[in-house]
Amino acid sequence: MIFNLKRCGYFKRALLISASALAVHIMPAYGADVAPSESKTAKLSFVQLEMQKRSSNMAVWHKMLMPNETYIIPVKSGQYAKLDGELVDDLRWTAPNEAGNHRLEIFSNDGSLARTLTVFVLEPSTSIDDRGYLGKYRIGFYPKNTPKGFIKLDKGEGALPVSPNFKVGQFLCKQQPGTWPKYVLVSADNLVRLETLLQDLNENRDADADTLFVMSGFRTPFYNTAIGSAKFSRHMYGDAADVYLDTKPRDGVMDDINRDGQITKADANFMYDYARALFKKEGLVQGGIGSYKANAVHGPFVHIDARGRAARWGR
DSSP states (O other), rough: OOOOOOTTTOOOOEEEEEEEEEOOOOOOOOOOOOSSSSSSSOOOOHHHHHHHHHHHHHHHHEEETTTEEEEEEEOTTTTTEETTTTEOOEEEEEESOEEEEEEEEOOOTTTTTTEEEEEOOEEEEOOOOOTTTEEEEEOOOOSOOOOEEEEETTTTTTTTTEEETTEEEGGGOOOOTTSHHHHHHOHHHHHHHHHHHHHHHHHHOOOOSSSSSSEEEOHHHHHHHHHHHHOOOGGGTTOEEEEEEOOTTTTSSSTTTTOOBBBSSSHHHHHHHHHHHHHHHTTTOOOOEEEEOOOHHHOEEEEEEEEEEEEEEEE
């Protein structure tokens, strides 16, 4: 299918003493180990370390915790933190018992904002009833490896950031549009892949894009079955996204990314090849890449996931 280009378009207590021209920060005394490792039990591979390094260097990120789980807030020497606007006294924070979200801000010694994390306390999957529902939202049943929990989103919370250029609402399942709260999952590894791809397209292909359009992100097992998708689809684990570049013009379909004057599957193939070469060059975790042509409902797009092994199709 060809589209006509013209038609197609987020201690000791710190004391701040301020005067009209002077601000002095007395930093919280967090202790010697101000940036402790979250886990020292498992030895990480080179690729895992690289993915962890990339995510920890992002100015905007997220953290998912189970209720009552202890989280060591990742401040560095000379930094201090605020959680939901309140100064953090103790770096060991225990998540509340109820699912929800919290804003963690990490500041430099001079008071400038260094990093923001959206902290999601998950709704345990054990709360799914025998009909497959979380409240009024239908999850269904996983064929295997049921996630421990899900991000809970109330109406108006879709704009919460999960990375520099993606919001959690972009990954919501396309079911029950009027039902709230909804539940969703987002994979940290796949977000690193998506952010890396977007940055490179902007730098080297003049994409001028603030995000990638996510046509399909998380899918509940119920929805995944209803649309006839693969039984063990990575979408059910928040580990996959069907995406395309849509900025020139922003019209709901893939851009002419290969610059041949028309929008066809060749553009999806170009993005497929581009992502495949880029992920290999950057040493990112392996995953799936698929190329799809347009149909009567949507334009061409590319599937990207972080399953941990290479998978290729549709090219």
